[in-house]
Amino acid sequence: MSLSAKINTAVRMNIAKRRLESRKIESGAGNPLEQWGLAKIRNDIKNSKELKELFGNQELDRELINEYKLFRFRELMGYVMENSPYYKELYEKTGINPSQITKYEDLKNLPLTEQKQLADHPYHFLCVSRREIVREFTSSGTTNMLKRMAYTQHELLEIVDSVISGLKMAGMDAKDDTLQIMYPTITATWDPGLVLSKACALSGYNSVINDSLDADEQIKTMRESGTTIIIGTSSFLYELSKAARELIQPGELGIKRIICSSEPLTPSMRKEIEEVWGCKTxxxxxxxxxxxxxxIECVEQxxxxxxxxxxxxxxxxxxxGKQLLPGEEGELVVTTLRRRCMPLIRYRTRDITTLIEEPCTCGACLDQRISDIKRMTS
Structure with a gap:
């Protein structure tokens, strides 16, 4: 890399760092992920004339956050009606306009977005010019339907921002922490290892990627890198733990936390992993x-x-399609409030869960949680 290229990269990195709200969150100040979320909402209110008029200087509580989300929902609905070919046609058919969405119960009047619609016509959801797209990811998830999603540079930075706050919540709070990233079985057009390593670089944390399937190689990297937190797919970490049981003593390597992603984690798998590494999973x-x-889970699990x-x-x-109350089990439906490239409104995830509104014993009281995830079978 030339000197000018190195300088340009350094400048971009510094600009990105200044934009990250997660860097300002102290790990000891309550739940870092909740604190990050509240800071993002306060910044939105600060920078929006309409939100200022609605909320003024009121202290955020659950009711105000719900009102904030409804405001953002109406704003997003108006945006897609102007810019998304798919939603423009869909909402013209229903005759519903954003001003009619004044409470959560009104959402049921809007049609759901099905995964097949996204898989069949991904670019009908696009709201920006192709020139603004910096990355496109394709994934089949658990449905075997290939779905292509596009992201702008700003959106990728927001993903990194949320990843950093999630890592802080998981316990990554010291400059001498090292995240060991293990995704040897992931085959997709996006690389979770690169996303995680970029997040660590921007937040000032250390990371190391090891895609080896060999337990000896992974443990060797842990010793050499001073690994304190491990992240990878649930099945791989489970198999690694069974192999490592013969190679290490519980707690020997000083691992603080294991994070399992991409796949379900059964109680027996969690028990095995925690026993081998001597820490919470x-x-x-x-x-x-x-x-x-x-x-992501907090340490209270x-x-x-x-x-x-x-x-x-x-x-x-x-x-x-009936809306269910917190505590009632049903399908998770999600609207991506901050996306501008390919927003999704009332998107069916095909994941079965319940919504938890009660405060968490970790101290978080204003965010929302979901319970164990089950996959829809039909």
Whole structure:
């Protein structure tokens, strides 16, 4: 790389760092992911004349956050009606306009977005010019339907921002922490290892990527790099743990936390992993369509904490579409409030869960959580 290229890269990195709200969040100040979300909402209110008039200097509580999300929903609905060929045609047919969405119950009057619609016509959802797209990811998830999603530079930076705050919540709070990233079995057009390593670089944390399937190689990297946190797919970390049981003593390597992602984690798998490494194991949930990293457990292991400013979530009866109350099990439906490239409104995830509104024992009381994820079978 030439000197000028190095300088340009350094400048871009410094600009990106200044834009990251997660860098300002102290790990000891409550739940870092919740604090990050509240800071994002406060900044939105500060920079919007309409939001200032609505909320003024009121202290944020659950009711105000719900009103904020409805405001952003109406704003997004107006945006897609102007810029998304898919939603423009869809909402013209229904005759509904944003001003009619004044409470959560009104959302049921809008049609749901099906995964097949996104898979069949991805660019009908596009709201920006192709020149603004910097990355496109393709994923089939658990449905075997290939879905292509496009992201702008700003959106990728927001993903990195949420990843950093999630890592802080998981316990990555010291400059001498090192995240070891293990995704040897992931085959997709996006690389989670690169996203995670970029997040660590921007936040000042250390990271190392090891895609080896060999337990000895992974443990060798841990020793050499001073690994303190491990992240990877649930099945791989489970198999690695069974192999490592014969190679190390519990707690020997000083691992602080294990994060399992991309796949379900059963209680027996979690027990095995925690016994081998001598630390808590947290689950992470996300979908490529929603921005990859969407929710993560805290150390209380009592549900997934959602990226609060990013999403408006609903739970519906998958057969009737009826909205369900917190605590009732149904399908998770998500609206991506902050996306401008390919926003999704009332997107059916085909994941079954419940919405948890009660405060978490970790101290978070204003964000939302979802319970264990089950996959729809039909």
């Amino acid at each position: 947290l689950r992470q949930w996300g979908m490529t369509e929603l921005g990859l990293a969407n929710a 009592n549900g997934f904490h959602l990226n609060n400013p990013d999403f408006l979530v609903e739970i519906i009866d998958p057969k009737t």
